[in-house]
Structures are given as structure tokens and as C-alpha cells.
Amino acid sequence: MKSWTAIAISLCVQVAGASAQPLEGQLSKIEYPKTERIDAAESHFGVTVADPYRWLENPPGGSEAVSAWIVAQNKTTRSYLDALPGRDILEQRIRALFEYERYTVPRKRGDRYFFTFNRGLENQPALYVRDGAFREARLLIDPNVWSDDNADAIGEWSVSDDGRYLAFSVQDGGTDWRTVRVLDVESGQVLQDVVERARFTHINWAPHGSGFFYSRMPEPAQGSSGEAIANHAVYFHRLATPQDEDRLIYATPDRPGLLHVANRTEGGRYLVISSSPGTNENALTIVDLAASAWQARTIVPNMDAEWSVIGNEGSKLILVTTDGAERRRVVSLDPAEADLRPKEIVPEDADNAVLNDAAIMGHKLFIAYLVDAKTEIRRFDLNGTPDGTVALPGIGTAGGFQGHPGDREAFFGFTAFDAPTAIYRYDTQTNSVTPWAEPEASIHPDEITVEQRFYRSTDATEVPIFIVRRKDVTTAAPTLLYGYGGFGIPQVPYYNPIHLAWVEQGGVLAIAGIRGGGEYGRAWHRAGQLEKKQNSFDDFIAAGAFLKKSGITSSDGLAIQGESNGGLLVGAVTNQRPDLFDVALPGVGVMDMLRFDKFTAGGFWISEFGDPSQERHFRNLIAYSPYHTIKHGGDYPAILATTADADDRVVPAHTFKYIAALQGAELGPKPRLVRIETRAGHGAGMPLDKVISQHADMWAFAAHWTGLKIDPVKQTRSSGE
Structure with missing residues (x-):
């Protein structure tokens, strides 16, 4: 089940359409840094594959040659971007559009409400608590004081049932590795407990607040930060004890490639461990925390469906699953019974709506459905009887349910393309919705x-x-x-000040719900997975053609953007249809599809892309791998790739090798540049000033090559000036 997404979008100012003409001087011709080619090649199933830039796989911090290459590339790119017209205007506008309050859905523990909050231009959101529903919030943790560059952030966090302790993880400079600390909420003091090497983890407190559960990996060997990761395991840390005494709860040494992520049910009785090789489908193991001995018991051993526990009634678990339902259904499963077959509570929707979020709040079951990627919230009795809907403030995306079984008070969030994320308090008895935090938009939605x-x-x-x-x-x-x-990740409406800066200048924003995502459930995901990955590319290419043919997009004014898997998407379609796109902005992309599984988390993506060591997958992967399918002698669009030196999920070597190959090919006169951020990772935790600077560069680059004129006069209109 996909977690609820919330970021932000909006708008206001000047249309333009004429084709871009290269500026004189340094914008008309670029001298790229020289990148050494080495004699590296491998034979796969009778195919010899050259890899002349493999030396760029060396970690930036451990290779002087790679570090020097980064400096040279950034210098060239910076010189080009700083000369672009309107770049400073865009940076000012993006900054101004972020000047609104941003809350997360509060988590209630005892009589305390915990949430993160950003006043507007703080580099990192801080963590606050409100003692009582109407008391003034007080600051608990401010990561903005942790480092001079504000590149350290709060990652995962969890509060004990009584609201006394808060465990939080520290994300250092964008890395996926976490250090977990504990705060005494009343005194504000950080305790001596330190947990290292947490990764891909949730944090869950044990009953009575004696300690917490988390997931970690063995410490990597010195200098091997880019190597594939393995042997994920769930541990319990008891307060006031050293980490080397932490209790192993669950691991699979016979299957080191599995991820194990633990959650505690809202009913409080079970620790539920989801195990998978990186797929959406997972096995399920539970620990009965009411028992004196915490014994792990696997109740769903196979990984052929999604299983997500949303609560329990006594010994009975309530789950969301794709078992027997491509668009998910709600079932029960009782570990105390001999028959572990699930019993249906709410069947798969008959009208093709996709179950996207669910929770037990009060004495009811709440389900957020996606209907053509837009949210509807429906309410059910716990036996599955429909009990009406929850009124939403408009067409958009809702979810992030926070509430407890039996409680009258619950919360959820709502956002839309033209509405910043608002938090709503829900009365489970009266079915009434009232605002809890409604930030003022930075723009006029009616425009x-x-x-x-x-x-x-x-x-x-x-x-x-x-x-x-x-x-x-x-x-x-x-x-x-x-x-x-x-x-299986759907593209849903959300408010984004970054995209707003493009739209308010008269540009169009288009977001395509292509196959491979989760807009229409598991079948839609699988239709863009493995050997069917080309469907994703075909869908995106068709989106570009539709925008131009329908008169939405000017004939030479189409820029494409995507990050991570979306970066792969942009790289692949640019190679396949360089004539269709005018600007390509691939971010932190997976660009070498023959070696992605060799680094950090890459092995967990085999279920999505396929295994390069198997012939059928190899032949499919090499057919679209962005690094390997560059069309030499073609006339390519302007390309600005982005990555970060500390990205340990999609390692920057993907982008380094890709951009080196682009720069080494004859692809026409348009630029092929890379922007490499420092002290940043895969995106999460990047300080706001770096986010703003990066996107000002990207939008200025795209505007120049699509003909979007940046207007310095009308750009304040959205602020009411």
C-alpha cells in the first residue's frame, strides 16, 4: 500500500513561445572537460559491451581523479548556468513561493500532539509538540542548528505510547544511513542512547516505553560505501543500554538480500515485519508483544502479494492486500486460529478505484481510494458495511491518517495542485471535518x-x-x-512551489500517470515492469506527442523532467526520441542498467528492472539503458543532468558515466551538462536553499531552450502586489 504523498504546487505571470536562440559567447559553444576513456569491456551472452568510463564508479571521496572530474564539470556547468537570463528572478520567485507554513499530520500520544513544522524558509523542518489540543506548540528538535550548511535532517521519528520519549533518526548530509537518538519530551534533554547503522528503517516503541524496534545493516567495510548492501535485520534497543546489547528480533541469514521493515499495529499488540527483496510484494512475520517471550512467527511466507497490517482487534489482524485483488482489498487474519486463510472485510472496488491508504480510527475503517489518481475517502464499519464518505475540501490528494482505535479524534492531510497541504481534524462520531492547520497559499488559486x-x-x-x-x-x-x-508509485495532485515558479511565468506543467506507476493498481504497475518496461517509455513519448499535437505545447517548447526511476525514464526516452523533446532534465537517474545491481540498494531493484546476469533480462535492459543507447550523430535536446556526491541509493556514478558518454558523442550543438550537488543525497533531507538553487538552475536552463520568457515585472502579481 502506497504511503500518502504531500509536497506542493501553484502559480501566476508571462507567456512566451518563440523558439530559443543560443546566447552569444559562452552559451553558444561549450568546451567540456576532457574525460579519460579506458579500455574496459565485458562479454555478456555473446555481446561485447564497452564501458570506457567505468573509472567514474570510484566513490568521489576516495578518488582524486573523480573528485577533480567533479570540480571541472561543476565549473563548466556553473559558468553556463550563471549566464542564463532570468535565473536570479526564478530563484527569488521560488524562494518567495516557499514562504508559507508547512505542517505534517500530528501524531497524538497521551495528551500530546507531535508534528514537524517549517515556518517557510527554514532549511529543515523542526519537530514540535503541543501539550493539549489548544496549547501553544513548543520546539523539541531543530536540525537547523546541527551543521553550518543545514545538510543534516531529522529522518524517521516515533513517540512512546505515553508521550514521554521521542526516538528520532539523524540523516547526515543526505545519506540513507541513520543514527537514532532519544529525547526526554518533558525536559527536552537528549539521552545517552545512540543507535548507529540504521537504514531503511521505521522506529516503533515497545509497550510501556522500555525501548524501540528498528532495522539496521552491518557496518560497511572501510571505503566500501558504494558496495551492494545486505543482511538487513530488525533489532530491539532497550533504553539506557549500549547498542551492542541490542536484541536481534528477526533476520534471514539464508536470504541476505531481503529487506525487513517493522511496524507496530495501532492496536498495540503486534510488531509486524514486512520482508521483501525490494518488491511491493512481501512476506509477513509477527511478534506478539503481549507474550512474555517475543517470538517471531511468519504467517505469510510467500512474496506474491502485498500485505500491510493496519490494526488489530484482539488477536485478529486487519490487513490491506493485493492477494486476490489487483487494486487491493481489506481482510482479516487471526494468528490464534489454525486456519490462516484471510477473510474478506471490504472487497476490491468494483468500479476500478484503487485502495491507496487505510486506517482504523475510532470504531470505523477509513479507506482513501484513488479514482483516476484523485482521492475519495470512504468509511466502513469494521465488518465491512459501507457507512458513507468523508467530505474533502476539493479535488486533490488526501491521506496520512493518524488516529487510534476507539478515539474520537483523528487527523488527515489534504493537498491539491492549487492548494498547499492543510491538516484536518476529524470527529469519528459526528463525521465532521474541521481545519487544524490551514496555511495560506502563496498564490491565488482562482488564477x-x-x-x-x-x-x-x-x-x-x-x-x-x-x-x-x-x-x-x-x-x-x-x-x-x-x-x-x-x-507502483502513483502520480497524484500535490502542491509544489517549485513547479509553481514555472507555471506562474506562463509555462504549462503536465504530469503523466504512465504505466509502471500505481494509478490503476498492480496491473498498471506490472504493465511497465521488467520486460514490459518499454510501455512506460512509450506512454511518456506519447504524452509528449499529445501535448504538441493538441496545441498545449509549442512546437519546440517541450522540456521533460524526472528523478530516480524518473531520471531513467528521461534518459531512455531522450535516446529513443531526441527529435520530440527540446530539453531533458534527468535527476539522480539509474543510467547504467547493466551494473545497477552492483551498488548500494541496487540489488533491491532487480524485481522492478530484471537481473542483468540473466540473458532475457540482459537483452531487455541493454535495449533501453540510457548509458548504452546514446544515438551518436543524432541531434539531441539540451540536457542538464543533476545528481549529488553523497547519494548512496542511486550512486552518482550512474549520472557521471552517462554525462561523460553524452559529452564524448557527436549529438549536435545543444549543451550536455551535469550539476553535482555536494553534501546531499537522493533528495530527502536536502536543505531548502540547495533545493531552491538547483531548481532555479534547471528552470532557467529549460526556459532558455524552450522559449519561455522570464518576466521580471509581473512576477510579484501572485503575492498580491
């Missing part, structure tokens, strides 16, 4: 138009696409097309 259209892909599959633009933009305009298309 924006949001519509959803559908277009046909290469095989006639109908694909949804959101179109966001100013109401006065009624003719073809430069367009930013965003996509992801992987791991």
Missing part, C-alpha cells in the same frame, strides 16, 4: 486552471495526464512534462 485529460499510448492504452497552467494561458506554451512510471 490557475487544473484539468485531467486522457491520451492514447502506442498500443492504444488510455493514459491520464494532469495539465496545470494559468487561466490566461490559452494558446500553445513551453511545457514541463514530468513522469516517474515505476515501483
Whole structure:
């Protein structure tokens, strides 16, 4: 089940459409840094594959040659970007559009409400507590004082049942590794407990607050930060004891490639451990915390469906699953019974809505469904009888349920393309919704138009696409097309000040819900997975063609953007249709599809992409791998790739090798540049000032090559000036 997404979008200012002309001087011709080519090649199933830039796989911190290459590339890129017209205006606008309060859905423990909050331009959100529903919030943890560059952030956090202790993880400079500390909420003092090497973890307190459960990996060997990770395990840390005394709860030494992530049910009785090789499908193991001996018991051994526990009634578990339901259903399973077959509570929706979030709050079951990627919240009795809906403030995305079985008070969040994330208090008895935190938008929503259209892909599959633009933009305009298309993650409406800066200048934002995502459930995901990955690329290419053919996008004004799996998407479609796209902005992308499994978390993506060591997967992967399919002699769009030196999920070597190959090929006169951030990782935890600077660079680059004119006069209109 996909977690609820919330970020932010909106808008207001000047249309342009003429084709971009290269500026004189340094923008008209670029001298790229020289990148050494080495004699490296491998033979796979009778195919010899050259890899002349393999030396760029060396970690930046451990290789003087790679470090020097990064400096040279950044110098070239910086010189180019600083000369772009409108770049400073865009940075100012993005900064101004972030000047609004941002809350997360509060977690209630005892009489205390815990949440993160950003006043607007703080580099990192801080953690606050409100003692009582209407008391003034007090600051608990402010990561903005942890480092001079604000690159350290709060990661996962959890509060004990009585609200006395708060365990929180520290993310250092963008890395996926975590250090967990404990705070005494009353005194504000950080305790002596230190837990290292946590990774891909949740934090869950044991009953009575004696300690917490977490997931960690063995400490990597010195200098091997880029190596594949393995032997994930769940541990229990008892307060006031050293980490080397932590109790191993669950591990699979016979299957070191599995991830084990633990959660505690809201009913409090069970610790539930989800195990998978990186797929959405998982096995399920439980620990009965009411028993004197915490024994791990696997109740779902196979990994052929999703299983997510949302609560329990006594010994009976309530779960969301894709078992027997492509778009998910709710079932019960009682470990105390001999028959462990699930019993259906709420069947799969008959009208193709996708169950996307669910929780037990009060004495009811609440389910957020995606209907063409937009949210509806429906309420059910615990026996599955429908009991109406929850009124939402508009068309958008809702979820992030926080509430306890039996409690009258619960919370959820709501966002839309034209509405910043608001937090709502829900009365489970009266079914009434009242605002808990409603930030003021940085723009006027009535100046924006949001519509959803559908277009046909290469095989006639109908694909949804959101179109966001100013109401006065009624003719073809430069367009930013965003996509992801992987791991079953749906693209849903959300408010994003970063995209707002593009839209308010008269540009169009288009977000395509291509196959590989989760817009229509597991079947939609699988239709863009493994050997069917080309469907994702075909859908995205068809989106670009639709935007131009329908007159939404100017003939030479189409920019494409995506990160991570979306970076792979942008790289692949640019190679396949360089004539269609005018600008490509691949971020932290998986670019070498023959070696992705060799580094850090890459092995967990085999279920999504395929195993390069197997011939059928190899032949599929090499057919679209961005690093290997560059069309030499073609006329390519302008390309600005982005990555970060501390990304230990999609290691920056992917982008380094890809950009080196692009720069070494004859691909026409447009630039092929890379922007490499320092002290940053895969995106999470990046300080706001770096986020703003990076996207000002990206939008200025895209604007120049799509013909979007940056207007310094009208850009304050959205602030009411």
C-alpha cells in the first residue's frame, strides 16, 4: 500500500513561445572537460559491451581523479548556468513561493500532539509538540542548528505510547544511513542512547516505553560505501543500554538480500515485519508483544502479494492486500486460529478505484481510494458495511491518517495542485471535518486552471495526464512534462512551489500517470515492469506527442523532467526520441542498467528492472539503458543532468558515466551538462536553499531552450502586489 504523498504546487505571470536562440559567447559553444576513456569491456551472452568510463564508479571521496572530474564539470556547468537570463528572478520567485507554513499530520500520544513544522524558509523542518489540543506548540528538535550548511535532517521519528520519549533518526548530509537518538519530551534533554547503522528503517516503541524496534545493516567495510548492501535485520534497543546489547528480533541469514521493515499495529499488540527483496510484494512475520517471550512467527511466507497490517482487534489482524485483488482489498487474519486463510472485510472496488491508504480510527475503517489518481475517502464499519464518505475540501490528494482505535479524534492531510497541504481534524462520531492547520497559499488559486485529460499510448492504452497552467494561458506554451512510471508509485495532485515558479511565468506543467506507476493498481504497475518496461517509455513519448499535437505545447517548447526511476525514464526516452523533446532534465537517474545491481540498494531493484546476469533480462535492459543507447550523430535536446556526491541509493556514478558518454558523442550543438550537488543525497533531507538553487538552475536552463520568457515585472502579481 502506497504511503500518502504531500509536497506542493501553484502559480501566476508571462507567456512566451518563440523558439530559443543560443546566447552569444559562452552559451553558444561549450568546451567540456576532457574525460579519460579506458579500455574496459565485458562479454555478456555473446555481446561485447564497452564501458570506457567505468573509472567514474570510484566513490568521489576516495578518488582524486573523480573528485577533480567533479570540480571541472561543476565549473563548466556553473559558468553556463550563471549566464542564463532570468535565473536570479526564478530563484527569488521560488524562494518567495516557499514562504508559507508547512505542517505534517500530528501524531497524538497521551495528551500530546507531535508534528514537524517549517515556518517557510527554514532549511529543515523542526519537530514540535503541543501539550493539549489548544496549547501553544513548543520546539523539541531543530536540525537547523546541527551543521553550518543545514545538510543534516531529522529522518524517521516515533513517540512512546505515553508521550514521554521521542526516538528520532539523524540523516547526515543526505545519506540513507541513520543514527537514532532519544529525547526526554518533558525536559527536552537528549539521552545517552545512540543507535548507529540504521537504514531503511521505521522506529516503533515497545509497550510501556522500555525501548524501540528498528532495522539496521552491518557496518560497511572501510571505503566500501558504494558496495551492494545486505543482511538487513530488525533489532530491539532497550533504553539506557549500549547498542551492542541490542536484541536481534528477526533476520534471514539464508536470504541476505531481503529487506525487513517493522511496524507496530495501532492496536498495540503486534510488531509486524514486512520482508521483501525490494518488491511491493512481501512476506509477513509477527511478534506478539503481549507474550512474555517475543517470538517471531511468519504467517505469510510467500512474496506474491502485498500485505500491510493496519490494526488489530484482539488477536485478529486487519490487513490491506493485493492477494486476490489487483487494486487491493481489506481482510482479516487471526494468528490464534489454525486456519490462516484471510477473510474478506471490504472487497476490491468494483468500479476500478484503487485502495491507496487505510486506517482504523475510532470504531470505523477509513479507506482513501484513488479514482483516476484523485482521492475519495470512504468509511466502513469494521465488518465491512459501507457507512458513507468523508467530505474533502476539493479535488486533490488526501491521506496520512493518524488516529487510534476507539478515539474520537483523528487527523488527515489534504493537498491539491492549487492548494498547499492543510491538516484536518476529524470527529469519528459526528463525521465532521474541521481545519487544524490551514496555511495560506502563496498564490491565488482562482488564477490557475487544473484539468485531467486522457491520451492514447502506442498500443492504444488510455493514459491520464494532469495539465496545470494559468487561466490566461490559452494558446500553445513551453511545457514541463514530468513522469516517474515505476515501483507502483502513483502520480497524484500535490502542491509544489517549485513547479509553481514555472507555471506562474506562463509555462504549462503536465504530469503523466504512465504505466509502471500505481494509478490503476498492480496491473498498471506490472504493465511497465521488467520486460514490459518499454510501455512506460512509450506512454511518456506519447504524452509528449499529445501535448504538441493538441496545441498545449509549442512546437519546440517541450522540456521533460524526472528523478530516480524518473531520471531513467528521461534518459531512455531522450535516446529513443531526441527529435520530440527540446530539453531533458534527468535527476539522480539509474543510467547504467547493466551494473545497477552492483551498488548500494541496487540489488533491491532487480524485481522492478530484471537481473542483468540473466540473458532475457540482459537483452531487455541493454535495449533501453540510457548509458548504452546514446544515438551518436543524432541531434539531441539540451540536457542538464543533476545528481549529488553523497547519494548512496542511486550512486552518482550512474549520472557521471552517462554525462561523460553524452559529452564524448557527436549529438549536435545543444549543451550536455551535469550539476553535482555536494553534501546531499537522493533528495530527502536536502536543505531548502540547495533545493531552491538547483531548481532555479534547471528552470532557467529549460526556459532558455524552450522559449519561455522570464518576466521580471509581473512576477510579484501572485503575492498580491
